Amino acid sequence: MSSRNLNATAASLLGFLHEGPLTGWDLVATAQQRIGDFWSLTQSQVYRELAAMAADGLIEAGERGPRDRRPYLITDAGRAAFAQWLGRNPDEETIRFPLLLIVVFGRYLPPERLAEIVSHHRKLHAARLAEYERAREQLTAGPADAYHLAPLDFGIRYEQAALAWFDALPPEIRGAA
Amino acid sequence: MSSRNLNATAASLLGFLHEGPLTGWDLVATAQQRIGDFWSLTQSQVYRELAAMAADGLIEAGERGPRDRRPYLITDAGRAAFAQWLGRNPDEETIRFPLLLIVVFGRYLPPERLAEIVSHHRKLHAARLAEYERAREQLTAGPADAYHLAPLDFGIRYEQAALAWFDALPPEIRGAA
DNA sequence: TGGTACATGTAACATGTTACATGATTAG
DNA sequence: CTAATCATGTAACATGTTACATGTACCA
Numbered sequence: 001m002s003s004r005n006l007n008a009t010a011a012s013l014l015g016f017l018h019e020g021p022l023t024g025w026d027l028v029a030t031a032q033q034r035i036g037d038f039w040s041l042t043q044s045q046v047y048r049e050l051a052a053m054a055a056d057g058l059i060e061a062g063e064r065g066p067r068d069r070r071p072y073l074i075t076d077a078g079r080a081a082f083a084q085w086l087g088r089n090p091d092e093e094t095i096r097f098p099l100l101l102i103v104v105f106g107r108y109l110p111p112e113r114l115a116e117i118v119s120h121h122r123k124l125h126a127a128r129l130a131e132y133e134r135a136r137e138q139l140t141a142g143p144a145d146a147y148h149l150a151p152l153d154f155g156i157r158y159e160q161a162a163l164a165w166f167d168a169l170p171p172e173i174r175g176a177a
Numbered sequence: 178m179s180s181r182n183l184n185a186t187a188a189s190l191l192g193f194l195h196e197g198p199l200t201g202w203d204l205v206a207t208a209q210q211r212i213g214d215f216w217s218l219t220q221s222q223v224y225r226e227l228a229a230m231a232a233d234g235l236i237e238a239g240e241r242g243p244r245d246r247r248p249y250l251i252t253d254a255g256r257a258a259f260a261q262w263l264g265r266n267p268d269e270e271t272i273r274f275p276l277l278l279i280v281v282f283g284r285y286l287p288p289e290r291l292a293e294i295v296s297h298h299r300k301l302h303a304a305r306l307a308e309y310e311r312a313r314e315q316l317t318a319g320p321a322d323a324y325h326l327a328p329l330d331f332g333i334r335y336e337q338a339a340l341a342w343f344d345a346l347p348p349e350i351r352g353a354a
Numbered sequence: 355t356g357g358t359a360c361a362t363g364t365a366a367c368a369t370g371t372t373a374c375a376t377g378a379t380t381a382g
Numbered sequence: 383c384t385a386a387t388c389a390t391g392t393a394a395c396a397t398g399t400t401a402c403a404t405g406t407a408c409c410a
Contacts, residue, residue, distance in 0.1 A: 007396080007397080008273075008275050008278055015278075015281070015282045015285070018285070023361075023362090024361080024362070024363090025360070025362075034281065035278060035281060037272075038273065038274040038277045038278075039273055039274065039275075039278055040271060040273070041398085042398070042399065042400085043361095043363095044363090044364085044399075044400085044401095045398065045399090047362070047363060048363095048397090051363090066406080066407075067360060067362090067406050067407060068360095068361060068362060068405080069360090069362090070361090070362075082285070086285055086286055087286065087290060089294060089297065090275035090276045090278065090279050090298075091275045092275075092298075092301060093273060093274035093275065093276065093277075094217060094272075094273050095270060095271075096185075096215065096217070096270060097215040097331075098185050098216075098268045098269075098270065099267045099269075099270065100212070100216070100270075100327075100328040100331060101185055101188070101189055101192075101212060101215075101216055101267070102263060102267050103324060103327050104192070104211065104212055104324055104328055105189075105192045105263055105324070107324055108195065108259070108260070108263055109263050109264065113264060117267065120266065121267075121269075124269060146283075146349045146350055147280060147281055147283045147284055147349075149347075150277075150347070150350055151277040151280060151281055153342060153345065154274075154339075154342050157338040157339075157341060157342050158272075158335070161334040161337065162331075162334075164334060165327075165330060165334050168330065170323045170326075170327070172323045172324075173323055173324070173327055184368080184369075186369085200389075200390090201389080201390070202388070202389050202390075217370090219370070219371065219372085220389095220390095220391095221370080221371075221372085221373095221391090221392085222369075222370065222371090224390070224391060225369090225391095243379075244377085244378050244379060244388060244390090245377080245378070245388095245389060245390060246388090246389065246390090247390075
């Protein structure tokens with residue numbers, strides 16, 4: 001019961017556990033699929049948070065199943081902690097964009113190399129946009145779920161804005177016309 | 178000379194030191210102003226990286242000036258390390274967007290509260306857009322500097338996309354019409 | 355029967371955050 | 383003379399990343 005206060009990663013795990021017991025492994029997969037586009041986490045982190053939350057009484061481990069699967073269930077204390085976290089004003093987003101650092105210091109790089117880096121990243125964004133659009137088709141095929149659609153819609157708008165930015169870059173950065 | 182390889186934060190400090198010697202304090206201010214919108218760093222981190230880079234021979238401390246100001250100058254090894262870092266393929270950006278977590282779990286929150294949170298964040302984004310636009314006016318007033326303008330342009334497009342997203346949210350999330 | 359995917363966990367380290375301690379200089 | 387700002391730095395801790403160790407079950 002060390003009772004640190006909940007971070008967003010731990011809180012998200014509690015969120016998923018509202019839908020039923022899940023193992024660490026399942027939680028990693030669920031989180032990557034459902035929030036991975038705007039909230040990254042690793043397997044190590046998940047097991048660490050699960051151990052801490054179990055110690056704090058927010059979750060409880062069930063019996064081990066096949067392959068040592070160990071499902072966790074949320075407790076009433078866990079539900080309360082989640083509700084408390086959810087009602088707080090969330091922090092503003094942080095963006096860490098290494099490519100923009102390269103651009104800022106672009107004068108120190110041979111122009112062709114800069115253009116190559118930029119063009120490579122444009123491709124990555126185009127691919128992500130395509131992926132998001134496929135995901136949206138899948139989501140909108142089933143019953144409407146505004147809460148899942150909204151973040152995806154953000155991703156789509158974000159990638160569209162990014163592509164427009166790439167295309168508007170001046171020749172010093174983007175390379176030959 | 179422990180020679181870890183350069184992280185983006187340390188590399189950025191080296192980038193700024195190309196323009197002349199700066200103290201830790203100056204570097205914090207410079208970094209926050211020039212790259213703070215897409216690469217956050219704290220004062221603690223800067224002093225830590227400076228100590229590490231000095232130990233690695235990438236920078237050298239000059240004589241202490243008034244108020245114990247301690248300017249650092251980049252060495253040839255530092256310039257080489259920077260060039261090497263700059264030429265690498267940068268990682269993809271990471272976005273950590275707590276508001277989207279709240280939205281994903283929005284079904285567990287009273288609708289008015291969700292709408293309130295969302296509306297508050299919309300205001301923050303509108304304010305950031307206004308700030309960026311002011312900054313762009315200032316930048317475009319002087320001699321054109323594509324390398325600084327480009328990241329700012331990204332910020333503007335990003336905030337515009339964000340605002341459009343807010344305005345397109347369905348009533349379940351955004352609140353009453 | 356051998357490879358792949360499933361599953362848990364630890365260790366070590368890098369990075370990021372918050373708070374504090376200390377003192378110098380400047381402006382009012 | 384006093385408050386604000388400048389300036390350096392440390393300490394403690396939270397979070398994020400990478401690599402590894404161990405073993406299970408399924409499927410071709």
